[in-house]
Amino acid sequence: MSRLRVTPGYRRGRDRLYVSRRDGRTVAWYDKSTGRVNLLTGAGHEDILAALAPYLTGEVTIGPAPVPTPAELDRLSLPPDDDLAPNRPGxxxxxxxxxxxxxxxxxxxxxxxxxxxxxxxxxxxxxxxxxxxxxxxxxxxxxxxxxxxxxxxxxxxxxxxxxxxxxxxxxxxxxxxxxxxxxxxxxxxxxxxxxxxxxxxxxxxxxxxxxxxxxxxxxxxxxxxxxxxxxxxxxxxxxxxxxxxxxxxxxxxxxxxxxxxxxxxxxxxxxxxxxxxxxxxxxxxxxxxxxxxxxxxxxxx
Structure with a gap:
């Protein structure tokens, strides 16, 4: 059983899939609109791709994520269950x-x-x-x-x-x-x-x-x-x-x-x-x- 979980999210007009460890730490995200898998530290390359495999479509670019802002660092340390950003209206x-x-x-x-x-x-x-x-x-x-x-x-x-x-x-x-x-x-x-x-x-x-x-x-x-x-x-x-x-x-x-x-x-x-x-x-x-x-x-x- 994979130790990583995939959680859907929505950020600045784009659909994303966040990959996180069981302790809630985000290790990667997949941006559907650009077809890019952004890798962070905390998990192996192959493990991340295996967790995302059922969701990947078309050509995919894999690489390190952009340098995060302080606010992004706070978000990345936030467990998905405690993050209100994915909430839909109503x-x-x-x-x-x-x-x-x-x-x-x-x-x-x-x-x-x-x-x-x-x-x-x-x-x-x-x-x-x-x-x-x-x-x-x-x-x-x-x-x-x-x-x-x-x-x-x-x-x-x-x-x-x-x-x-x-x-x-x-x-x-x-x-x-x-x-x-x-x-x-x-x-x-x-x-x-x-x-x-x-x-x-x-x-x-x-x-x-x-x-x-x-x-x-x-x-x-x-x-x-x-x-x-x-x-x-x-x-x-x-x-x-x-x-x-x-x-x-x-x-x-x-x-x-x-x-x-x-x-x-x-x-x-x-x-x-x-x-x-x-x-x-x-x-x-x-x-x-x-x-x-x-x-x-x-x-x-």
Whole structure:
């Protein structure tokens, strides 16, 4: 039995396979887009290739990895189970929807009745209930509320990930004590942001601080929850954190309202964060990102 294990990951827009020892130390990674196996110290050349053999396709280049930054060194020493960087937007929702799709008690429904768009370029795995029927497959419906929430999480997550070219680092679905989660954390030149996601369902957004209502739906204290996310992140990271409420799919003809200390953005507005700066330097961003991706950091939040 191999003493090495292979773990999928996603880094700066690229799919990777990380090879690590049983103690969690990374010894190599395979970048699928470039077809390159980057070798580190800690394991033999032949052992690494044997572990990766089932996953290698086409021509493969093998060589030493680029010289890592201090933040990369911190990541490489982080056990994969404690690394939050591979988390997908709405990570917990994927499991709940997968369970619902496999439940024998779920009503059958045609796939055409589901109208939650999936981007073909999305780096995250498409769950069974969104793939469509295959040979011998019985298509079951997903709970609409969870499906809409996941679609919103993915839309906002993709918009945030697009900021990485402007020097931002992004994490998704950060678990907190007490089963709570921070939907997204963005660290960049404009500072540290917690981003709480709301599915707009094409309805108008109304704010009566701390309440937020969508159309004629029930008002909920989303602004209070967004502020609480920022406070817990600030406690965990020991730095200033600003709250953001991201509304995915809000009514296009109505401008989003303004709150005193919470940015309210649509997923299309997130790209404007790339133009902001003056708060954190690149070294500070990398240091905070290395701290934030460690699951144990959030035990004190």
């Amino acid at each position: 990570e917990a929702l994927h499991a709940r929807l997968d369970e619902a799709s496999e439940s024998p008690d779920t009503r059958h429904r045609s796939p055409s009745s589901l109208s939650f768009p999936a981007s073909p370029s999305s780096p995250w795995r498409i769950p069974p209930w969104r793939r469509g029927p295959g040979p011998g497959h019985v298509f079951r419906s997903a709970p609409r509320g969870l499906a809409a929430e996941l679609a919103a999480q993915e839309a906002v997550g993709a918009a945030l990930d697009a900021l990485e070219g402007a020097g931002w680092r992004v994490l998704h679905a950060i678990p907190l004590p007490g089963a709570a989660r921070i939907d997204h954390l963005a660290i960049g030149p404009a500072g540290v942001l917690t981003v709480r996601t709301v599915a707009g369902h094409g309805r108008r957004v109304r704010v009566d601080d701390p309440l937020v209502a969508l159309g004629r739906g029930e008002a909920r204290p989303h602004l209070r929850w967004a502020r609480r996310d920022a406070e817990r992140a600030a406690s965990a990271l020991a730095t200033a954190v600003d709250p953001v409420l991201a509304v995915a799919g809000a009514h296009a003809s109505h401008p989003l309202p303004v709150a005193a200390d919470v940015r309210i953005l649509g997923e299309a507005d997130i790209a404007r964060l790339a133009a902001l700066g003056g708060v954190l330097k690149p070294a500070d961003i990398e240091a905070l990102y290395a701290t934030a991706r460690n699951r144990h950091t959030w035990h004190r939040a």
